[in-house]
Amino acid sequence: MAKTGEADADAFVEWFRAAAPYIHAFRGKTFVLAFGGDSLLRPDFVDLVYDINLLNALGVRLVLVHGVRPQVEERISEEAQYVRGRRVTDAATLEHVKDAVGSVRVDLESLLSVGLPNTPMAGAEIRVASGNYVTAQPAGVVDGVDLLFTGEVRKVAVAAIRDRLAAGEIVLLSPIGYSPTGEVFNLTLEEVATHAAMALEADKLVFILDHGDTVDAQGRRVSRLTASQAQRLLKELPEGDMKLYLPFAAQACKKGVGKAHLVSADVDGALLMELFTHAGVGTMVTRMSVENIRPAGIDDVGGILSVIEPLETEGVLVRRSRERLEQEIDNFFVDELDGRIVGCVALYSFAEVRAGEMACLAVDPTFRRGGRGDGLLAAVEEAAREQGLKHIFVLTTRTAHWFIERGFVLGGPDDLPAPRKAMYNWQRRSKVLVKDLEAA
Ligand SMILES: CC(C)(COP(=O)(O)OP(=O)(O)OC[C@H]1O[C@@H](n2cnc3c(N)ncnc32)[C@H](O)[C@@H]1OP(=O)(O)O)[C@@H](O)C(=O)NCCC(=O)NCCS
Missing domain, CATH: 3.40.1160.10 (Acetylglutamate kinase-like)
Structure with a gap:
C-alpha cells in the first residue's frame, strides 16, 4: 500500500x-x-x-x-x-x-x-x-x-x-x-x-x-x-x-x-x-506556416552561417566550416521569414539502423519563443518519417531539457549508430537524447 x-x-x-x-x-x-x-x-x-x-x-x-x-x-x-x-x-x-x-x-x-x-x-x-x-x-x-x-x-x-x-x-x-x-x-x-x-x-x-x-x-x-x-x-x-x-x-x-x-x-x-x-x-x-520552413539550398549557406556562427563561438554548437556546410546543405532545413533565414536544422540519416541525427538546431535570438524551434523539429520528424526512420537522436550540451519536453529521452553514446559512436567527442561530453518516432 x-x-x-x-x-x-x-x-x-x-x-x-x-x-x-x-x-x-x-x-x-x-x-x-x-x-x-x-x-x-x-x-x-x-x-x-x-x-x-x-x-x-x-x-x-x-x-x-x-x-x-x-x-x-x-x-x-x-x-x-x-x-x-x-x-x-x-x-x-x-x-x-x-x-x-x-x-x-x-x-x-x-x-x-x-x-x-x-x-x-x-x-x-x-x-x-x-x-x-x-x-x-x-x-x-x-x-x-x-x-x-x-x-x-x-x-x-x-x-x-x-x-x-x-x-x-x-x-x-x-x-x-x-x-x-x-x-x-x-x-x-x-x-x-x-x-x-x-x-x-x-x-x-x-x-x-x-x-x-x-x-x-x-x-x-x-x-x-x-x-x-x-x-x-x-x-x-x-x-x-x-x-x-x-x-x-x-x-x-x-x-x-x-x-x-x-x-x-x-x-x-x-x-x-x-x-x-x-x-x-x-x-x-x-500560426506559423510550413511554407516558412523548407529544405535549404546552396543560396541559404550565408543565412545559415549568420544564425549558427554566434552559437559556435559560444560553444553551444559544434563549428562547421562554410565548405562543409556547402557539401551538406541537402541535409538542412531553414526557417525563412520575409526573405531572411531565422532558423535552421539538419537531419543526417543512418538508414541501415533506421535512425537519424538531428543536428544544428538553431533559431536567431531575436526570433526565439515563437514556436520556431518546434516548427523545425516537426519538419525534421516529418522528413525522418518519410525516409522510414524509426528514431531520431540529438547530441547537445546545453539544450537537453528543451528536447526532453518534446518527447526525447536521455540515452548515452551506446545508443548511437556505430559510425556515429566512433565519431563521438568524449571531451565535449554531449548528452545523447533519443526520440522514438513510432511512439510519438
Ligand atoms: C533551442 C532553440 C532552437 C529553441 O528555439 P525557439 O524558436 O525559441 O523555440 P520554441 O519557441 O519552439 O520554444 C521556446 C521554449 O523553449 C525554451 N528553451 C529555450 N532554450 C532552452 C534550453 N536550453 N533548455 C530548456 N528550454 C529551453 C524557452 O524557454 C521557451 O519556453 P516557453 O515557451 O515555455 O517560454 C533556441 O533556443 C536556440 O537556437 N538555442 C541555441 C541552439 C541550441 O541549443 N540548439 C540545440 C542543440 S542541437
Missing part, C-alpha cells in the same frame, strides 16, 4: 513541477473557450465547469462562448431550412433562440456560482459578466434565400470585455448579436468565439468537441498543425466537430491569436491536459 502511495506522491510531484511553468505563463493571459450546446447536456459538464473555475483562480482571463443548437432544435417542431450550412432564422425561430440563450445563460451562470464545500473549487467566488458585447449585422441573401435573422459578427466590444476581465470576471458570450437598429441576430458560436479571440488578440482559442475526436480520416490523433496544414487536412476529414471548428481555429491563428486548441469533451480533464502538458491530448493549431 505504502508503495502505491509513494508512487502516487512521486507522480503528483512530477506532474506539479511539469505544470508549474504553464501556471506561471498563463497568469494574466486571455483565453477564449468555446463549447456547443451539447456540452451542457452531458452529465460530466460540471467537471468542465470546475476546470473553468480553476483556470480563473489561476489568473487566466477567460471568455466563454456557448452554443444553443440542441436547445433551439428541441424548441422548434418544423425542419429548419439551411443554405450553405447556415440555418435560416425566421421571426418565430428567433424567439426560440432568445428563449434558449436566456435559459442556457442562466444555467451556466448558476453552475459557475457553485460554491458548495464538497466541490473542488470550494470558496472560490466567481463573477460572470454577460451582455451586449457583440454587434451583429444580417447575413443577408445567400443563393437567393434571405437568411432573415441569421447574422454575422460586425464588432466585438473589446474595451468593455477587457475591463470585465481585468476586474477578474469571466465574460460569457452567447451566439447572438445586437444591431444598432435594435434587432437581434442569431450567430454561430464558432463565429462569435473566433471574432472575440481575434478582436481581443487572445493568447488562446479553445474549442471543446462534442462530436468526434481530434483525429484524422485514418483515426490517428492530430496533435499539432499549422494554420495551412489545417486547411489541407480539412479536405479529408469526416463530418464532425473537428471539421466544423478547424477552419475557425486556423483563421484565428492567421489573424493574431497565439494558439488554437481543439479538445474532445469525451476525455476527462482534457482541457487541463491540453493546456498544462507539452504533449497535450487534443489538437494545437499555430
Whole structure:
C-alpha cells in the first residue's frame, strides 16, 4: 500500500513541477473557450465547469462562448431550412433562440456560482459578466434565400470585455448579436468565439468537441498543425466537430491569436491536459506556416552561417566550416521569414539502423519563443518519417531539457549508430537524447 502511495506522491510531484511553468505563463493571459450546446447536456459538464473555475483562480482571463443548437432544435417542431450550412432564422425561430440563450445563460451562470464545500473549487467566488458585447449585422441573401435573422459578427466590444476581465470576471458570450437598429441576430458560436479571440488578440482559442475526436480520416490523433496544414487536412476529414471548428481555429491563428486548441469533451480533464502538458491530448493549431520552413539550398549557406556562427563561438554548437556546410546543405532545413533565414536544422540519416541525427538546431535570438524551434523539429520528424526512420537522436550540451519536453529521452553514446559512436567527442561530453518516432 505504502508503495502505491509513494508512487502516487512521486507522480503528483512530477506532474506539479511539469505544470508549474504553464501556471506561471498563463497568469494574466486571455483565453477564449468555446463549447456547443451539447456540452451542457452531458452529465460530466460540471467537471468542465470546475476546470473553468480553476483556470480563473489561476489568473487566466477567460471568455466563454456557448452554443444553443440542441436547445433551439428541441424548441422548434418544423425542419429548419439551411443554405450553405447556415440555418435560416425566421421571426418565430428567433424567439426560440432568445428563449434558449436566456435559459442556457442562466444555467451556466448558476453552475459557475457553485460554491458548495464538497466541490473542488470550494470558496472560490466567481463573477460572470454577460451582455451586449457583440454587434451583429444580417447575413443577408445567400443563393437567393434571405437568411432573415441569421447574422454575422460586425464588432466585438473589446474595451468593455477587457475591463470585465481585468476586474477578474469571466465574460460569457452567447451566439447572438445586437444591431444598432435594435434587432437581434442569431450567430454561430464558432463565429462569435473566433471574432472575440481575434478582436481581443487572445493568447488562446479553445474549442471543446462534442462530436468526434481530434483525429484524422485514418483515426490517428492530430496533435499539432499549422494554420495551412489545417486547411489541407480539412479536405479529408469526416463530418464532425473537428471539421466544423478547424477552419475557425486556423483563421484565428492567421489573424493574431497565439494558439488554437481543439479538445474532445469525451476525455476527462482534457482541457487541463491540453493546456498544462507539452504533449497535450487534443489538437494545437499555430500560426506559423510550413511554407516558412523548407529544405535549404546552396543560396541559404550565408543565412545559415549568420544564425549558427554566434552559437559556435559560444560553444553551444559544434563549428562547421562554410565548405562543409556547402557539401551538406541537402541535409538542412531553414526557417525563412520575409526573405531572411531565422532558423535552421539538419537531419543526417543512418538508414541501415533506421535512425537519424538531428543536428544544428538553431533559431536567431531575436526570433526565439515563437514556436520556431518546434516548427523545425516537426519538419525534421516529418522528413525522418518519410525516409522510414524509426528514431531520431540529438547530441547537445546545453539544450537537453528543451528536447526532453518534446518527447526525447536521455540515452548515452551506446545508443548511437556505430559510425556515429566512433565519431563521438568524449571531451565535449554531449548528452545523447533519443526520440522514438513510432511512439510519438
Ligand atoms: C533551442 C532553440 C532552437 C529553441 O528555439 P525557439 O524558436 O525559441 O523555440 P520554441 O519557441 O519552439 O520554444 C521556446 C521554449 O523553449 C525554451 N528553451 C529555450 N532554450 C532552452 C534550453 N536550453 N533548455 C530548456 N528550454 C529551453 C524557452 O524557454 C521557451 O519556453 P516557453 O515557451 O515555455 O517560454 C533556441 O533556443 C536556440 O537556437 N538555442 C541555441 C541552439 C541550441 O541549443 N540548439 C540545440 C542543440 S542541437
